[in-house]
Amino acid sequence: MSVKHIGVIGGGITGLTATYELQKHFARIGQPVRITLLEKGGKLGGAIQTLKRDGFVIEKGPDSFLARKPAVLDLSKDLDLMDHLVGMSPAASKSYIYLNGRLHPMPAGLAMGIPTQMKPFIGTRLLSIPGKARAALDLVLPKKKTPGDESLGSLIERRLGSQVADRLVGPILAGIYAGDLHRLSTAATFPQLQAMEEHNRSLILGMVAARNHPLPAMPDPARMQLPPHLRGSMFLTYKGGLGTLVERLADALQQAGTQICLNSPVRQLSRQQEGYAIHLSDQTIQVDRIILAVPAEQAQSILQHASTPLSSRLEQIPSVSVANVVMAFDQAQFKRPLQGSGFVIPRQEGLFITACTWTSMKWSHTAPEGKVLLRAYVGHWADQTHVQLTDQELTHLVLKDLTRILGEQATPLFTEISRHSEAMSQYLVGHVERLQAIEDELGGQFPNLVVAGRSYRGVGIPDCVAQGKAAAQRLYRTNL
Ligand SMILES: Cc1cc2nc3c(=O)[nH]c(=O)nc-3n(C[C@H](O)[C@H](O)[C@H](O)COP(=O)(O)OP(=O)(O)OC[C@H]3O[C@@H](n4cnc5c(N)ncnc54)[C@H](O)[C@@H]3O)c2cc1C
Structure with missing residues (x-):
């Protein structure tokens, strides 16, 4: 039996994690495979530098x-x-919002810009009195009758008014998406807000309930290994910077014999009788399976000749x-x-x-x-x-x-x-359905090809790592 070949396209954190997971799995079960990681740029890590x-x-x-x-x-x-x-x-622990020419402390108890403590919210100068009164209407307004996705801007304005949307939620979320609150999908970015309206009617009451009664957490062995002083930190990094993770992954892959090709932009993919051909400018590589860990724009360009419907759906994730x-x-x-x-x-x-x-x-x-x-x-x-x-x-x-x-x-x-x-x-309204259509199209037309990364199921590093791992698992769970 010939040794199977898996291609991973994209050397950001998603592609690196996927490659690492593949290599680890096949080493564990003792099955020889060839894994090639193709990265367009001269460095690994993608956004992480x-x-x-x-x-x-x-x-x-x-x-x-x-x-x-x-x-x-x-x-x-x-x-x-x-x-x-x-x-x-x-x-x-303190942070500020710059409004009307001065820095205002972020009121205590804000969760994603939604107030959960009344006193600091009433005391803040970030909102006018009518703005605060409008926010309080959230406590009594009925819940939305029509199901389905809506923009974050529409949800927040409908429940808490435009001042909360423009002065609190918008600027806080801008750091994550740099996006238009009125186009970003609630279902794809913060589905818990939709669930809160559904179950608690009010977002304020939903947030308060979530704070008072957090869901029972699964025991998390990695977190429990953190020294106590780190367990309270909302964010973590490495003392040598996030590049430490990229370097360590790259070292592990190199030691395991993964072929890492830098400066190797993939132009196109085409289906073969068995597997796929990956076309680069100067060569074509035959592989049995593929993880496409590049953002949707690049995936669209790589797949545009292979499938028009797929390519047009990918185009809708800018x-x-x-x-x-x-x-x-x-x-x-x-x-x-x-x-x-x-x-x-x-x-x-x-x-x-x-x-x-x-x-x-x-x-x-x-x-x-x-x-x-x-x-x-x-x-x-x-x-x-x-x-x-x-x-x-x-x-x-x-x-x-x-x-x-x-x-x-x-x-x-x-x-x-x-x-x-x-x-x-940008996860625009309808992203969840768009993603499902992409998955359906891939499942039907492109067996053993998986897409993963920041354009799909979460932009944060933990989501990308989880997607990289899940992509590898999907590939190796169908026997090679
Ligand atoms: C400025 C900034 C700040 C951020 N801050 C945070 C933060 O503090 N915390 C957090 O959790 N997240 C943050 N994020 C988000 C997070 O860093 C990214 O979403 C995540 O790193 C994306 O990883 P990825 O591998 O999916 O994609 P990318 O990092 O975009 O990697 C994709 C890789 O694919 C390669 N590629 C593209 N096309 C091709 C091709 N045709 N052939 C071969 N290779 C190709 C690219 O060169 C790139 O290396 C931030 C993002 C940015 C931009």
């Missing part, structure tokens, strides 16, 4: 992962990375481009110490940046003693032009906004700019 400079740990893409979802912790345990984990600094501007400073440049993790800015404020993380306050390992690291975010669904500005223009505009917001004029020691072209996947 860590840079070390002058004692700073700089994340050019994501900076941490949600600790509550177990996939990354399980993988960290597997890769012997538990000792590398670090949690958020307790000094960063992505938005963003940039982030990391700046290092001497702490002495700030007369007033920064306190908290940073701030978000509602779009209506008309500023250039959408948010700023006080990175070194949030993650103490990211800057040497006496230095400060800030990260400003640029670009969202309605602003795709500013991302294309030159480095000088970006630096100038970011500094202008920071001076205005912080009331301090500081000169950075250095600036690192990262542009992420079409990097934030």
Whole structure:
């Protein structure tokens, strides 16, 4: 019997995890297989890129992962990375919203922008009195009668009013999707909100109930292995940055003999009598099975000649481009110490940046003693032009906004700019049905080809890791 060949396309965290899971499985059962990982760029990791400079740990893409979802912790345990984990600094528990020319503390008890504690919500200046009264109507309004998906914007406005949508929920969620609240699907992004309306009628009461009576959690062995001081941290990362995970995965794959091909953009896939042909610019590779761990735009381009219906559905999962501007400073440049993790800015404020993380306050390992690291975010669904500005223009505009917001004029020691072209996947209304149609099409026409990654079932790193693992399991559970 000839050795089977599996191709994984895309060397981001999804493709890396999928490849690792495949390699581990076949080693465990003692079946020889050939696995080839094809990555378009010159580096592995996709959006995850860590840079070390002058004692700073700089994340050019994501900076941490949600600790509550177990996939990354399980993988960290597997890769012997538990000792590398670090949690958020307790000094960063506060965060702010910039509104009407000043920073307002985020009221205590907000969950995804929805109030769960009355006193801080009544006391906040982020909403007007009519805005708060409108939010309180959520407690008495009847629930939606028609079932089905709706946009997050529509749900929040319908229940809590436009001020909560524009000033709280919108800016908080902008960091995850950089998307249009009025087009993002509730069913695909936060299905728990739909369930809350269904069961509790009110989102406020639903959130309060969820906080008071969290679902009984499954015992989570990886989480229980965390040192106690990390168990309370909502987000985690590694002391050497998220790149640590990418490096460790790449090392494990190389040691196991996986063929990793960088600078290998896949142009097309075609079905063969048995298996598939993967077409690159200078060669064609024959494989038996494929994991397509590239975003939907690239999957669409790769599959466009193979299936028109599939390609047109993939086209309906767009992505938005963003940039982030990391700046290092001497702490002495700030007369007033920064306190908290940073701030978000509602779009209506008309500023250039959408948010700023006080990175070194949030993650103490990211800057040497006496230095400060800030990260400003640029670009969202309605602003795709500013991302294309030159480095000088970006630096100038970011500094202008920071001076205005912080009331301090500081000169950075250095600036690192990262542009992420079409990097934030948008789950638009109808995403869940669209995904089902894609799965049906694949199941019918493309046996043993699985798609996974940020365009499909979650954009966060834990979701991508979980998807990579699930994709590998789907492939190896049907006998090779
Ligand atoms: C700026 C930014 C900040 C973020 N912050 C966070 C955060 O703090 N926490 C969090 O959990 N998530 C965060 N995310 C989201 C998360 O990082 C990503 O959704 C996740 O890393 C995506 O992984 P992926 O492997 O699915 O896709 P990608 O990382 O996009 O990887 C896809 C890979 O496929 C390759 N590829 C594409 N086309 C081809 C082709 N034709 N042939 C071969 N290879 C190809 C690409 O080069 C790329 O390496 C952030 C994302 C961005 C952009």
